[in-house]
Amino acid sequence: MKPEIFKQELAKIGIELSDTQMRQFQRYYELLVEWNEKINLTAITDLEEVYLKHFYDSITLANALDLKDDNYSICDVGAGAGFPSIPLKIVFPNLKVSIVDSLNKRIKFLTLLCDELQLENVSLYHDRAEDFGQNKAHRESYDLVTARAVARLNVLSELCIPLVKKDGKFLALKAAKSEEEVLESKKAIATLGGKLVEEVEMTLPFIEDKRYIVVIEKKKETPKKYPRKPGTPNKKPLK
Numbered sequence: 370m371k372p373e374i375f376k377q378e379l380a381k382i383g384i385e386l387s388d389t390q391m392r393q394f395q396r397y398y399e400l401l402v403e404w405n406e407k408i409n410l411t412a413i414t415d416l417e418e419v420y421l422k423h424f425y426d427s428i429t430l431a432n433a434l435d436l437k438d439d440n441y442s443i444c445d446v447g448a449g450a451g452f453p454s455i456p457l458k459i460v461f462p463n464l465k466v467s468i469v470d471s472l473n474k475r476i477k478f479l480t481l482l483c484d485e486l487q488l489e490n491v492s493l494y495h496d497r498a499e500d501f502g503q504n505k506a507h508r509e510s511y512d513l514v515t516a517r518a519v520a521r522l523n524v525l526s527e528l529c530i531p532l533v534k535k536d537g538k539f540l541a542l543k544a545a546k547s548e549e550e551v552l553e554s555k556k557a558i559a560t561l562g563g564k565l566v567e568e569v570e571m572t573l574p575f576i577e578d579k580r581y582i583v584v585i586e587k588k589k590e591t592p593k594k595y596p597r598k599p600g601t602p603n604k605k606p607l608k
């Protein structure tokens with residue numbers, strides 16, 4: 370998807386990008402490709418593919434809730450090179466973004482990126498989500514928590530739901546087969562204090578790939594023992 374088409378496709382879903390925002394995406398692309406030569410950030414480096422499969426795909430989260438007016442705090446768990454939260458921050462500058470990732474090289478890239486793009490109200494944390502979720506400063510403190518391509522939903526729920534404040538939402542961006550993952554995770558979601566609200570289905574333009582946003586609302590406090598210690602959610606997923 371060429372940058373101009375990206376702009377047109379976003380306009381179709383009610384998002385109008387300014388010249389400044391278009392320049393921010395262009396600079397994001399340049400830095401991503403430049404840094405990808407030094408540290409592994411993404412397998413996708415072709416301009417049109419980055420605009421579609423990273424930038425546009427990240428912004429599809431806006432199909433699940435209106436991000437325009439509320440000054441939501443959003444935590445992106447395992448954002449890697451910044452997806453989905455940095456494209457969302459460019460489009461919705463009112464968001465208060467926190468990113469937690471266990472790889473310091475990626476946090477360093479994001480520090481430089483946020484500086485170059487002059488993004489305000491972005492906090493970056495080098496930490497494991499399992500420890501971050503037990504940290505009083507972050508536990509049950511975000512309106513929204515999101516993640517893309519980090520783990521299966523049952524594992525991801527343990528990493529993300531503890532960070533969501535009561536009545537807030539966990540939004541998992543998923544590619545195919547999300548129904549299977551949702552079924553497998555139902556009990557874990559309930560154990561962690563969440564409730565499945567809906568699965569928003571959409572299709573990426575041009576390539577017709579299906580995408581899903583699993584929306585989980587936090588109904589009750591998460592029991593203190595979750596998340597368990599680093600590595601355990603992955604080794605012994607909640608059943």
Ligand SMILES: C[S@@+](CC[C@H](N)C(=O)[O-])C[C@H]1O[C@@H](n2cnc3c(N)ncnc32)[C@H](O)[C@@H]1O
Nearest residue numbers: 447448449452470471472496497498517518519
């Ligand atoms: C496959 S990458 C996906 C990155 C990005 N979300 C995307 O969609 O392009 C997974 C990222 O999650 C991070 N990650 C994996 N497990 C984690 C954990 N337990 N706590 C924090 N970060 C984690 C990795 O360091 C990596 O940057």
